[in-house]
Amino acid sequence: MNRRWWLPLILALLFLLSILLPHFGILNLYLQQVLMYVGINIILTISLNLVNGYMGEFSVGHAGFMAIGAYISSLLTVWVFPKSWGPFVFPLVLILGGLGAALAGLIVAFPSFKTRGDYLAIVTLAFNMIIKSVLENIEAIGGPRGFMGMSKLTNVAWVYVWVLITIFAIRNFVFSAYGRGILSIREDEVAAELVSVNTRQTKILAFVISSFFAGIAGGLFAHVLQFINPRSFTILKSTDVLVMVYLGGIGSIMGSILGASIYTILLELLRPLGVWRWVVGPLLLVILMVTRPRGIMGLREARWLLPAEEVQADAAVTS
Amino acid sequence: MPLLQVRGLTHYFGGLKAVANFNLDLEPGELVGIIGPNGAGKTTVFNLITGVYRPTEGQILLDGHNLVGLQPHAITNKGIARTFQTIRLFKDLSVLDNVRIACYSQVRYSPLAAFLHTQRFREEERQTREEALRLLDIFNLRRYAQAQAKNLPYGEQRRLEIARALATRPRLLLLDEPAAGMNPGEIQRLMELIQWLRREFQLTIILIEHQMRVVMGICERIQVLDFGETIAEGKPKEIQNHPRVLEAYLGKGVA
Ligand SMILES: Nc1ncnc2c1ncn2[C@@H]1O[C@H](COP(=O)(O)OP(=O)(O)OP(=O)(O)O)[C@@H](O)[C@H]1O
Ligand SMILES: [Mg+2]
Numbered sequence: 001m002n003r004r005w006w007l008p009l010i011l012a013l014l015f016l017l018s019i020l021l022p023h024f025g026i027l028n029l030y031l032q033q034v035l036m037y038v039g040i041n042i043i044l045t046i047s048l049n050l051v052n053g054y055m056g057e058f059s060v061g062h063a064g065f066m067a068i069g070a071y072i073s074s075l076l077t078v079w080v081f082p083k084s085w086g087p088f089v090f091p092l093v094l095i096l097g098g099l100g101a102a103l104a105g106l107i108v109a110f111p112s113f114k115t116r117g118d119y120l121a122i123v124t125l126a127f128n129m130i131i132k133s134v135l136e137n138i139e140a141i142g143g144p145r146g147f148m149g150m151s152k153l154t155n156v157a158w159v160y161v162w163v164l165i166t167i168f169a170i171r172n173f174v175f176s177a178y179g180r181g182i183l184s185i186r187e188d189e190v191a192a193e194l195v196s197v198n199t200r201q202t203k204i205l206a207f208v209i210s211s212f213f214a215g216i217a218g219g220l221f222a223h224v225l226q227f228i229n230p231r232s233f234t235i236l237k238s239t240d241v242l243v244m245v246y247l248g249g250i251g252s253i254m255g256s257i258l259g260a261s262i263y264t265i266l267l268e269l270l271r272p273l274g275v276w277r278w279v280v281g282p283l284l285l286v287i288l289m290v291t292r293p294r295g296i297m298g299l300r301e302a303r304w305l306l307p308a309e310e311v312q313a314d315a316a317v318t319s
Numbered sequence: 320m321p322l323l324q325v326r327g328l329t330h331y332f333g334g335l336k337a338v339a340n341f342n343l344d345l346e347p348g349e350l351v352g353i354i355g356p357n358g359a360g361k362t363t364v365f366n367l368i369t370g371v372y373r374p375t376e377g378q379i380l381l382d383g384h385n386l387v388g389l390q391p392h393a394i395t396n397k398g399i400a401r402t403f404q405t406i407r408l409f410k411d412l413s414v415l416d417n418v419r420i421a422c423y424s425q426v427r428y429s430p431l432a433a434f435l436h437t438q439r440f441r442e443e444e445r446q447t448r449e450e451a452l453r454l455l456d457i458f459n460l461r462r463y464a465q466a467q468a469k470n471l472p473y474g475e476q477r478r479l480e481i482a483r484a485l486a487t488r489p490r491l492l493l494l495d496e497p498a499a500g501m502n503p504g505e506i507q508r509l510m511e512l513i514q515w516l517r518r519e520f521q522l523t524i525i526l527i528e529h530q531m532r533v534v535m536g537i538c539e540r541i542q543v544l545d546f547g548e549t550i551a552e553g554k555p556k557e558i559q560n561h562p563r564v565l566e567a568y569l570g571k572g573v574a
Contacts, residue, residue, distance in 0.1 A: 169434050176433035176440065177426040177447070184420045187409035193391035194369055194401060195421035196487045205430055299411060309441060313448060317415070317464045
């Protein structure tokens with residue numbers, strides 16, 4: 001009956017590995033760290049893809065949402081909860097950080113009712129810069145020096161779990177009436193309204209969900225590094241996420257998984273280049289936008305990511 | 320009571336008066352034609368009724384309720400659907416999705432249910448899919464269900480636009496030059512389809528058409544626009560020989 005019995009099996013197996021490999025020291029600390037960055041970047045990429053790829057807007061301030069999640073969760077684990085509670089409240093703390101970021105996403109959604117394209121890009125750019133300056137100017141949370149004192153609560157297993165949550169939450173959402181509404185905005189916003197899509201509602205949902213997961217990624221990131229400062233969340237960081245979205249492919253979760261993995265590992269390999277490796281991102285973005293704007297997967301989805309009902313029903317239609 | 324009442328509808332684009340004092344009373348079940356030369360303001364009338372533009376002046380009432388100022392999707396949900404003069408399908412999406420998107424407002428499940436793909440979600444999605452496929456069947460498009468809309472032949476794209484419009488469950492259907500670009504055989508079949516749909520879905524229809532021949536065939540009543548002004552209205556026969564209509568279409572001096 002269920003032709004996908006192997007999928008949960010593989011996912012569960014990977015979960016076991018994500019606990020066992022670090023535990024028995026088979027993955028050294030460096031590799032664990034790279035793996036966690038890959039996972040965090042997958043979350044960032046899929047969430048930005050919802051707005052930029054599926055909905056076809058051009059948001060360039062994703063790091064701003066990430067920053068909000070990172071700071072809220074860090075303040076909570078350092079100031080609010082006793083250190084010993086850390087591991088237990090960590091999921092809650094991440095979610096609160098995500099909700100904070102989602103609130104900011106709600107605010108950014110409003111200008112998107114009236115503006116599109118370049119203008120919306122400028123709005124999100126400004127948002128990113130405002131967040132950074134605000135953080136730099138609040139002395140209580142360290143200002144430009146940043147904030148520290150977090151325990152290393154993020155581990156490979158947690159990152160893995162949140163990557164799975166992100167993948168399946170957004171996959172499910174995309175394959176729903178709301179998700180199809182998001183697609184129709186990319187295709188033709190006026191026509192979408194005229195066939196009954198409430199595009200304002202849809203845009204709010206897309207921005208809120210997208211920024212929620214960016215906030216989660218920020219919280220995970222803060223608790224890997226155990227130190228955050230406003231400069232971790234600049235336009236350069238947002239550019240990285242853009243590169244991963246457009247490298248992997250717009251409107252594709254598999255694309256985002258590929259884009260984030262390839263780019264993160266590439267940057268790791270380019271470490272010897274020193275500061276010059278930061279040229280790679282923006283340069284790659286320009287090259288991609290000009291030559292392959294739809295990326296590796298471009299609007300196609302891997303079969304294992306399609307909902308089983310869709311696959312079965314589609315097969316029934318054509319037979 | 321009339322289904323649709325349009326009173327003193329006027330619209331300017333900057334200094335250009337695109338529609339001037341347009342009036343229309345539409346009884347349920349009527350099929351009315353709007354004709355007129357290029358740039359007469361026909362499409363603008365549709366854009367005003369469906370909320371794409373807000374009229375400079377005038378009233379639009381559906382069942383006696385005001386439509387001016389509502390967002391387009393809200394107007395669609397009150398029962399007005401349309402097609403476009405130049406095809407505006409969701410090109411990169413499947414034919415099935417084009418129709419399913421138009422079922423957007425029929426969905427009752429919450430965004431949370433969409434995340435979790437709950438039982439209720441599955442049930443509603445199954446219904447939506449069935450409804451969409453039923454419409455595709457009617458328009459002979461089911462075999463294209465999985466194809467990208469942009470890959471359909473031209474005539475099929477036109478039919479898909481009508482199918483998509485019907486998925487919103489309209490009472491009033493606005494067709495903007497549905498016969499554009501069709502050959503005489505296709506036009507004949509289209510005219511039969513429109514009449515059949517009208518009976519089957521109990522539709523009231525406004526049809527914009529460039530070619531008088533088409534409108535004359537199926538409309539009970541015709542309104543003629545020229546430079547935004549209504550220059551004539553009446554039965555097809557009356558319109559055919561109306562001096563101002565001939566003048567507008569053929570130029571001064573002919574009538
Ligand atoms: N968005 C717009 N901005 C400015 N002017 C417009 C706009 N839309 C239409 N117009 C102008 O308004 C007038 C009416 O245009 P409209 O499209 O309603 O004509 P039409 O009767 O549908 O013509 P056609 O038969 O060519 O489709 C034209 O002069 C047109 O150039
Ligand atoms: Mg027109």
